[in-house]
Amino acid sequence: MNRCSLPHFLLAAALSCLGTAALLSPLPAQAQTQNEAAVGGRNFPDGTLRGRLRMLDFPQADLDGRLEVLAPGTRIRNAQNMVVTGSTLLGQDLAVNYLRDPAGQVQQIWILSPDEAATDRATASGKPLLNIWPFVTRADNEGS
Numbered sequence: 829m830n831r832c833s834l835p836h837f838l839l840a841a842a843l844s845c846l847g848t849a850a851l852l853s854p855l856p857a858q859a860q861t862q863n864e865a866a867v868g869g870r871n872f873p874d875g876t877l878r879g880r881l882r883m884l885d886f887p888q889a890d891l892d893g894r895l896e897v898l899a900p901g902t903r904i905r906n907a908q909n910m911v912v913t914g915s916t917l918l919g920q921d922l923a924v925n926y927l928r929d930p931a932g933q934v935q936q937i938w939i940l941s942p943d944e945a946a947t948d949r950a951t952a953s954g955k956p957l958l959n960i961w962p963f964v965t966r967a968d969n970e971g972s
Contacts, residue, residue, distance in 0.1 A: 870909060870938065870944065872925050872927075872938065873927060875927060875928075876925045876926065876927050876938075876949070877925065877926055877927070877928075877949070878923070878924070878925055878949040879891050879892045879923075879924055879925075879926055880892055880893075880921060880922070880923060880924070881917075881921075881922045881923075881924045881926070881937065881939075882919065882920065882921050882922070883914050883915075883917040883918050883919070883920065884918075885918075886898075886913075886914035886915050886918075887900075887902065887914065889914070889934070891926070891934065896933075896934055897933065898914070898933065898934050898937075899929050899931070899933035899934060899935050901935075902914075902933075902934060902935060902936065902937065903935075903936050903937070904917070904936075904937045904939070905936075905937070905938050905939065906939045907939050907940065907941040907944075909938075912939075917939075922939050922940075923939075923940045923945040924937050924938060924939055924940060925937075925938045925940060925944075925949065926938070
């Protein structure tokens with residue numbers, strides 16, 4: 829008895845071809861901002877924010893005066909773009925660029941060189957977390 833019928837074989841072959849094509853197709857390039865690169869610094873992804881970081885008991889950090897718990901697997905890079913551990917930064921007040929993950933936790937941190945820190949970049953100061961103001965409804969805004 830033949831257990832592999834022709835339709836199942838053709839379906840499996842088509843799926844394997846699609847999987848191979850997906851693996852071989854080039855990935856789209858991520859857009860990079862050029863603020864720091866213009867002064868000889870690094871390129872940072874879109875959505876990167878500027879802030880002041882003071883590491884507390886890792887994974888807790890004071891970021892722009894707010895207590896943050898860093899995401900699991902947070903990567904911290906120093907001014908030479910080398911990965912460092914959070915425990916080596918305890919108590920230091922650092923100028924950083926950071927990126928949040930979709931859940932709102934800090935996912936990547938780049939410690940800035942003096943040249944990179946002198947360039948302009950958006951900050952999260954005065955902005956709500958995840959760009960929403962909780963507990964404010966449209967009716968509250970219309971009254972003012």
